[in-house]
Amino acid sequence: MSLSCFDPRFGERMLSVDEALSVLGESLAGVMRTPRSERVALAQAPGRVLAETVISPLDVPAQTNAAMDGIALARASLPDPASGEPLSDHCELSVIGSSLAGHPWTGRALAAGEAMRITTGAALPAGADTVVMQEQLEYRSTQGEGEAGERVVIEGVTSIRRGQNVRQAGEDIAHGSQVMAPGQWLTPAAVGVLASLGLAEVAVYRPLTVAIFSTGDEVTALGETLSAGGIYDANRFNLVALLRDQGIEVLDLGILSDDETSVSAALRDAATRADMVITSGGVSVGEADHVRSALAASGELALWRIAMRPGRPLAFGMLRGTLAADASSSGQVPFFGLPGNPVATMVTFLQFVLPALRLLSGQQRLAKAEASASATTLAQWQAPRLQLIAGETLRSRAERVDYHRGQIVLDDQGRQVVMTTGRQGSGILTSMLLAECLIEIPAGCATLHAGEPVMVQWLGSRGIV
Template sequence: MTLSCFELGERMLAVEEARAAVLSLVAGPMPAEFLPLALAHGRVLAENAVSPHNVPQCTNAAMDGITLAWPDEDAEKSDVPKSLVPVRFRRVVEIHAGQAPTAPLALGECAGITTGAPLPSGADTVIMREQLADEEGADGVRWAIVDTPDRVRRGQNVRQAGEDIARGALALPAGTRLGAAQLGLLASLGRAKVAVYRRPRVAIFSTGDEVTAPGQPLPLAGIYDANRYSLMALAVEHGAEVLDLGILPDTRDAIADALGRAAAEADLVITSGGVSVGDADHTRAALAAQGELGFWKIAIRPGRPLACGRLAPRGVPFLGLPGNPVAAMVTFLQFAAPLLARLQGRAVVEPPQLVAVAEHALKSRIGRVDYLRGVYRVATDGQLWVAGTGAQGSGILSSMVQANCLIEIAADREAVATGEAVTIQPLFRYP
């Protein structure tokens, strides 16, 4: 994207066009760093993880019981007549998890085995303890008796070496975000440390003389600063490290000074408020003084005024989000979240989308994308249905609390009738 007010600044951009322009502000992910596996939760792999060995390393038992070579149950393919298939096996050794077998099994012999223990040479089947009876002869020889041989199948209850991951196979590709399962998988490869992309540092501050920090007395014409806390939480949910720069007064010099300081420390700078055309909206002017402005109008509701640019001298991306709390959250999800994904080396995709049926009529306007707060549910037949949360004003933060999705109404739709299909974006929610 060529950042130019002449080319983009005064033109109303479509959501997809604006998202592409925001993403073009960064060339690639952050530098990599090595972390102990225990500290890597939520981070993004900076290298392919290739398995140095088979997982599991050895063919092993999936249950406690005995292991043996089971005769072929298919009489037409077996050299052993079914009438001669043994149901008694001489128990010659016990193998426990962590022990390597010392000798192969002969035909008619079995070994006691515990879950996870490697199979000895000559064994191909494990029979669970519940299907067995034990017998000891006068000579001290132990026998395992299979109660229901017709229920045994060759190869049952056996984990093959490399059946999870084969030696030399790609276990996890670079760009994978590390959750609980991924960390367990890396541990199974023997990895004590892992290369991950550094978390992007996101500087966040609010603007406005009317904005008051929680915990302070609320002036008669004041509002508490909800935006900064919502945006900081969203940034953390999307993998960032947050630099909280507090609240700035509505003066161009104060905002310009804060932008300059933030650009020296952060990889992305986000403000809320001060980007519309009002007399007291100084963020765009401060941005022009500290860098360059790319665009500031998007065909979206809520969130039409959104300033996008770079801050000197390093060209740090800047997003000036709207001041209304719902608009700030919606525009973060549509534009800042994909940018954070790119900074972390993750695949950049559009926000996740599903299709649901509207439970009631939904208002919109041609020429802009509307994001309504909604609640979707799954009917007994599997169909997704969605309803709005009620009043949809961009200052009604409770609508985001009630919602489990955003209802996305495309720019070419004037409205959505009851029973019509509509796109929804599920929202992340803690249980």
């Protein structure tokens, strides 16, 4: 496609968030390729993206077993409440042995009127179909009564159901079933499932490499003396942390001055070394903002203004460059020029960069596609949305989407409501430190009153913080 922020569909106006996602999706579709894969030990897999289909080599659990300590028996050995006959609420069975976790019973099958001690996780002996928990039992020895052995008295017999407290073989994962598909983000839970299959290693996609740098003569490196009018480079460290949290390899190119020539050279170099390039600062309309013009000289600009707050000035396009290590590269490297204000940097990363990274890294969609959803939309790779109740009145400008930083609290009625974290300026980075979510006030809504429903984007695992 021809990249242009002056697409006839949009003219020169600011794009809505949905329109920007559509442009991004269409642009990225043209450079999509299957990431290279490698095999790693399972201990090294957390945070990676699965590159193979996993078929279970066994049943999980491998055998029918007890879900708690107690006795195993056949329910048919107990009085049947359906018989219509008067019943006692306790009965007594003979105990013939024990089945322990890792040491199953290897003797004969249980006969009518017999039971077996069993521990949690131990295999059910042949002839048993039910486990009665330890709290309902009382054991007594039969020594001196003309027989050697043990008997157990069971209380609450009428409440015992056939199959209770029993985990069936394969009830979690059946032998031969598909467990995971390529694109699965390997969370701790996913790694645990793979371990339960006995897999010592797994194929994963190689992580993307993203080059980042900050721009601006006022931006000061950590450890240096802060000059008059200077600021320390928080954005680059924010981005490094955000990217590494997603399993991305970071190529940190430091801080560039407000000089179009140096910015252009850095973009050209980065496009030969990374799968994506991200900058912060230098994308608005100030006379010292050179990133947009440098991008125009090194590639193509697709969009640069979005009707949102914080984060209106955001440049996206394609740099000309082919990774030397990847002959399958299309010759175009996605570029994001993020705003310079630190909160705007983080919010635009969440809305646009994070979904793009998830798409390009081969991750599965986070939600099932709706029948009406566009195949190129990135919305399904965004952070999860929840509907909560506004705990205070929220105000916005009707012509844009506003993202307030929020916390979830209990109101005086015991309901979960969402409140802002205080001052919401795009330079108040501590508002992100306190945030559990982003409160999304849609375009067209100037005021959202306390007690009304509101959508929030959750900033938890695999979100932004």
